[in-house]
Amino acid sequence: MTSSDAPHPLLRRLLPGELRADGRRSARDRLADAGCVVVAVFVGLVVYDLEVAWRPQPLPELLAFADLATAAVLCLALFWRRRLPVGLAVATALAGTFSPMSSGAGIVMLLTVGALCRPRTVLAIAGLQAVATLPYLAIYPDREFGYAFSLVWTLTILAMVTGWALLIGARRQLVQSLRERAERAEAEQEQHVAQARQRERTRIAREMHDVLAHRISLLSLHAGALEFRPDAPPQEVARAAGVIRDSAHQALQDLRQVIGVLRAADAGEEPDRPQPTLADLPALVEESRAAGMRVRLSQRLPEPVAVPAHAGRTAYRVVQEGLTNARKHAPGAAVQVAVEGGPEDGITVEVLSRAPLGGAPGIPGTGTGLIGLAERVSLAGGRIEHGHTGGGDFRLWTWQPWPA
Structure with a gap:
């Protein structure tokens, strides 16, 4: 985009923030502009036909030529209505003092200003068009209803179009606000997950x-x-x-x-030394039972001491996270823990938390525990699955290979 494509500095004050940096028009924008040109020409011809039919005297040739030339220029200028909305809106308002064929372009530009500019700008353009109707009705008087009725009728139509323009602008701002909130929430969630x-x-x-x-x-x-x-x-x-x-x-x-895991060296902080293995799993279950949980443990694997240390730690962390989630989100529910495997089949851990009785409320969580657990299992070369079953229970399942 060249510097000539950017809006004038004065227009930067009038345009909303998202339009201060113009981009290239898409095919949809070009099609919409062409449709606006067609509508403006059609409305202008209808208004011109009505004015000539109701006019008591023939229209002077010079005025008719000025009307046609001005309307042609303004209708073609609608292709640049997004780049210069205020300027073209002012031009169509001034042309509305003598050109009935420019009325269609004036309506299109008022709606365009409503979509792209602030409400005070829309009201200013509408006021300028209202003032332009005074000389227009003097040049094109209504021989049946008179000047006062024509003025009230024209201002009523202008008020309706202005309200429509303000409604378009309000909807556009609402959609833009919702889009920005969604993008900001998505970015914050991604940052939270990364952290x-x-x-x-x-x-x-x-x-x-x-x-x-x-x-x-x-x-x-x-x-x-x-x-x-x-x-x-x-x-x-x-x-x-x-x-x-x-x-x-x-x-x-x-x-x-x-490998690939960064160790943050916190100044003055001693590194953690938790080294749990599967041999510590019964103690973890007994601790949960002492806290009031109903936990049933099933182990079908070689002696816990025979399981490699780092594989046992990963399985231990899976059970620990499953019990923690059960205490948080399903207090009072029964929990089944199954650990099985061997050197040929790998190690499988399943924590099944039954649906809470009576819909007891749980402690809200952030979901970062499962994110960290998935990272740990992935680093061990394993897989993880978690989610609600058809019966409303929550199932946490992992598999990891048995290190050689």
């Missing part, structure tokens, strides 16, 4: 930091023992090498989760 994901990534990174530090310290310890005791028995050397191999393997598994 929730970043917080969960930070928390996961802190946990992984502790795990990796533990693994690497074991590697350093056993490697140092081999370095300072080269004459150790073969059995001890083999055992130390096996520990080093297992620790390195576990460290690589943990590192796969932490």
